[in-house]
Amino acid sequence: MAPLTSARGYSIGALSRATGVKVETIRYYERIGIMPEPGRTAGGNRQYTHEHLKRLSFIRRCRALGFPVAEIRALLSMVDSRDVTCGEVHAIVTHQLAEVRRRLADLARLEADLSAMAAQCAQGDVPACPIIDTLFDDDAPSLPA
Template sequence: MPESSVHGLTIGALAARTGVHLETIRYYERIGLVPLPSRSPAGHRRYDAEAIRRLTFVRRCRELGFPLESIGAMLGLVDRQAVTCSEVQTIVRHHLTEVRAKLADLERLDRALSGMLSACPGDDRPDCPILDALMRPDANGPGC
């Protein structure tokens, strides 16, 4: 008889099914993203189809870089059966704004590092323009 047919999934089976590590599942339980499961008579965790669905949601959100607080907010809407597209869109829009800010920072770092590399001949000289740029007290960070 399959492990999930009568008794629910063990934590190991849930981890395999969702691609989320065992310790991460336990952590999500501790912080309330995933409800505590029922227990078998022997005290083993047993997970149902809703646990698979919820954990898959959390994993996908994490893959998209959502912070745990935002994931919790969206799940809170689901749990209260108070979901509106407007509220979810607000959470996603905020995250997208943060992602775009990070991209802008990464582009700035790319330009700064590329500039340093282009200023350095990469030869055997002891005075490296990259080190000089990084040690210059008048530089305002990576944008040198």
């Protein structure tokens, strides 16, 4: 993350470049209330502070770790109220970890199913394709939705 040092504040473009978060995403985060509205210049342009940069970096990191917006909102609420315990944060993180592990298990099942389907195919010119047949088969193992 590039340091921002302007005493006047930072445009949305500068904030975007410094954090790697797209301008449209920053505006979305403002609309849904996880990024506070910045002050405005006399011309009506947004002017962000270093605190905005820190908060947006926090949000970006949480999203990179797969946290849903509701969990990010909960974490930010705890931070904003200064009423946060490590136990509460730990509970949110371990819940996210369980979700990641569940998704990994789903992906492992998908990999096994796709591998089995690919192994059935001789890649020849037969009138029936075993992969297509498997995809149409109601008795085939059900995949996660």
